[in-house]
Amino acid sequence: MNLIELIEQNTEYIIIGLAALSLLLLIIVIVLMIKQRILSKKYQKFMKGAKGKNLEETILKRFTEIDNLINDNISIHNKIDKINESLLTTIQKIGIVKYDAFMEMGGKLSFVLALLDQNNDGFILNSVHSSREGCYTYLKEIIKGESFLELSSDERSALDQAINYNTFME
Numbered sequence: 001m002n003l004i005e006l007i008e009q010n011t012e013y014i015i016i017g018l019a020a021l022s023l024l025l026l027i028i029v030i031v032l033m034i035k036q037r038i039l040s041k042k043y044q045k046f047m048k049g050a051k052g053k054n055l056e057e058t059i060l061k062r063f064t065e066i067d068n069l070i071n072d073n074i075s076i077h078n079k080i081d082k083i084n085e086s087l088l089t090t091i092q093k094i095g096i097v098k099y100d101a102f103m104e105m106g107g108k109l110s111f112v113l114a115l116l117d118q119n120n121d122g123f124i125l126n127s128v129h130s131s132r133e134g135c136y137t138y139l140k141e142i143i144k145g146e147s148f149l150e151l152s153s154d155e156r157s158a159l160d161q162a163i164n165y166n167t168f169m170e
Contacts, residue, residue: 091115091122095161099154101128112154114162120145122162124155 007014047055093116101110109129116122124147126138140147140155145163147155 088118090117092118093120093122093162093165095158095163095165097154097158097161101130112152112158114142114155114158116142116145116162116165120163124151124159126152126155 093114095112095114097112098108099110099112100108111127113125113127114122115125120142121144122142124140124142126140128136128138130136140149140151142159145159147159151159
């Protein structure tokens with residue numbers, strides 16, 4: 001059988017197939033027309049009241065605002081970096097111990113205050129209250145959590161509190 005005979009014998013099937021294809025194409029065209037109409041309405045609504053020049057000015061204004069925001073963001077990040085850098089040397093950890101310097105004679109009016117930065121550098125302030133002689137204050141430097149001078153047990157306790165102090169930065 002040649003091709004022509006094959007076509008003549010299956011003409012009905014070919015016509016039905018072409019009709020189905022035409023119907024499918026018609027449905028696709030209708031769907032596309034509906035989508036195009038919806039898109040056209042959205043475009044008209046978007047462009048309503050705005051001329052091309054006004055729209056261009058609005059877009060350029062927004063780009064300028066975006067550039068300003070980017071520059072401000074960079075500036076803010078630089079300032080935050082400077083603040084974080086300066087926070088490394090600020091007092092962030094504290095420890096305090098109140099004690100009775102002269103055993104039951106004056107109450108717990110003496111105190112030790114340890115103030116440290118993030119690197120555990122700082123000082124210990126020891127204020128010893130004597131009811132007769134007044135108040136004596138001593139200062140001991142702390143470097144990396146250690147003192148070059150001998151610490152009393154109260155001073156060591158205040159220093160340990162400060163070293164183990166939980167700050168919001170950690």
